[in-house]
Amino acid sequence: MAAAAARTDSKSQASIPPYMKAISGSLGGVVEACCLQPIDVIKTRLQLDRGGAYKGIAHCGSTVVRTEGVRALWKGLTPFATHLTLKYTLRMGSNAMFQSAFKDSETGKVSNHGRLLSGFGAGVLEALAIVTPFEVVKIRLQQQKGLSPELFKYKGPIHCARTIVREESILGLWSGAAPTVMRNGTNQAVMFTAKNSFDVLLWNKHEGDGKPLQPWQSMISGFLAGTAGPFCTGPFDVVKTRLMAQTRDGEGGLKYKGMVHAIRTIYAEEGLVALWRGLLPRLMRIPPGQAIMWAVADQVTGLYEKRYLLDAPL
Numbered sequence: 298m299a300a301a302a303a304r305t306d307s308k309s310q311a312s313i314p315p316y317m318k319a320i321s322g323s324l325g326g327v328v329e330a331c332c333l334q335p336i337d338v339i340k341t342r343l344q345l346d347r348g349g350a351y352k353g354i355a356h357c358g359s360t361v362v363r364t365e366g367v368r369a370l371w372k373g374l375t376p377f378a379t380h381l382t383l384k385y386t387l388r389m390g391s392n393a394m395f396q397s398a399f400k401d402s403e404t405g406k407v408s409n410h411g412r413l414l415s416g417f418g419a420g421v422l423e424a425l426a427i428v429t430p431f432e433v434v435k436i437r438l439q440q441q442k443g444l445s446p447e448l449f450k451y452k453g454p455i456h457c458a459r460t461i462v463r464e465e466s467i468l469g470l471w472s473g474a475a476p477t478v479m480r481n482g483t484n485q486a487v488m489f490t491a492k493n494s495f496d497v498l499l500w501n502k503h504e505g506d507g508k509p510l511q512p513w514q515s516m517i518s519g520f521l522a523g524t525a526g527p528f529c530t531g532p533f534d535v536v537k538t539r540l541m542a543q544t545r546d547g548e549g550g551l552k553y554k555g556m557v558h559a560i561r562t563i564y565a566e567e568g569l570v571a572l573w574r575g576l577l578p579r580l581m582r583i584p585p586g587q588a589i590m591w592a593v594a595d596q597v598t599g600l601y602e603k604r605y606l607l608d609a610p611l
Contacts, residue, residue: 312400312504313393313505313598313602313606314393315389315390315393315394316390317601318393318594319389319390319393320597321595321597321598322385322388322390322594323383323386324594324597325385325590325592325593326378326382326385326590327378327381328589328590328593329381329586329590330374330377330378330382332585333582333589334370334377335358336578336582337377337435337439337582338369338370338371338372338439339357339358339578340575341436341440341538341575342357342361342439343357343574343575344535344538344574344575345440345538347567364443372439372441373434373435373438373439373454375454376431376434376438377431377435380427383431384427384431387426388420389419389594391422391423392415392416392419392485392489395414395415395418399411399412399414399415409490409494412493413486413490414486416485416487416489416490417482417485417486419489420478420482420483420485420486421481424474424477424478424480425471428477428481429473429474429477430471432477433469433470433471433472434454434457434458434461436538436541437451437461437542438451438453438457458470464544464545465544472541473536473538473539473556475555476533476534476540476556477537479530479556480530480537483526483529483530483533484526484530487522487525487526487529488526489522492518492519492522492587492591495521495522496510499514500518502514505606506602507602509599509603510595510599512596515588515591515592515594515596516591519584519589519591520584523583523588524580524583527579527580527583531575531579533556534575535573535574536556536559536563540556
């Protein structure tokens with residue numbers, strides 16, 4: 298009996314390896330990108346709209362469809378889907394690695410403090426390695442308007458990246474890196490901590506316990522976990538978009554000199570509310586996106602738990 302108890306205790310402390318978390322995140326990212334790309338396009342257009350051309354989310358979406366066609370709502374899908382897949386792979390895998398460093402050596406558990414630090418570290422890493430260059434390309438493609446692709450400056454993701462490097466140097470692909478780091482670090486610190494808390498509070502689910510979550514349960518936990526970030530990081534997201542979208546004028550200058558200068562300029566010229574422009578479409582995209590991603594990721598990791606952690610039949 299002692300041996301059986303030891304095996305049970307060992308399994309209760311077992312955790313899903315980082316590589317499996319990375320795989321689950323990549324699959325969730327593909328599904329999320331295909332479902333929610335139109336909302337991301339609308340969010341970007343609203344954030345770049347200084348002249349008030351769009352009256353709101355519905356008006357922006359209908360205007361894009363009327364003037365550019367339905368396919369315009371999926372502009373930038375290739376870099377967006379690629380960037381989401383790589384981002385979630387790195388985010389989920391690195392967060393699992395960071396959490397392993399914060400685990401209690403006796404209980405195998407991670408404190409909320411450790412989850413916050415792990416999430417922030419994963420957010421910073423994904424922001425610098427993947428998010429910033431992909432979002433620069435995505436935003437440059439999304440801000441192009443019109444029905445004639447031959448008139449666009451950027452002909453596609455690869456052409457866009459090459460043009461940016463040629464005209465602005467390689468550092469042009471990391472425009473807006475500072476607010477992106479702040480946005481993603483804060484978002485992931487909150488999201489991973491909140492997701493774990495909601496799983497425990499709502500479903501009494503603990504990692505490695507072999508208790509499978511139904512997709513709808515994962516979607517509720519993921520949706521709730523994804524709501525706090527947009528409110529906290531709205532200014533960083535607006536500034537990130539402005540910095541990534543700007544190109545040098547005829548004299549080689551830039552309107553925004555950096556994150557702090559951009560915040561001060563937007564506040565002075567457009568008011569405080571402008572720093573949260575695009576908040577509603579972010580709330581329409583991020584919480585549903587987290588719901589979709591976690592619904593997929595939890596099913597993948599749940600199968601691993603049942604098969605390899607508890608030796609249960611599938």
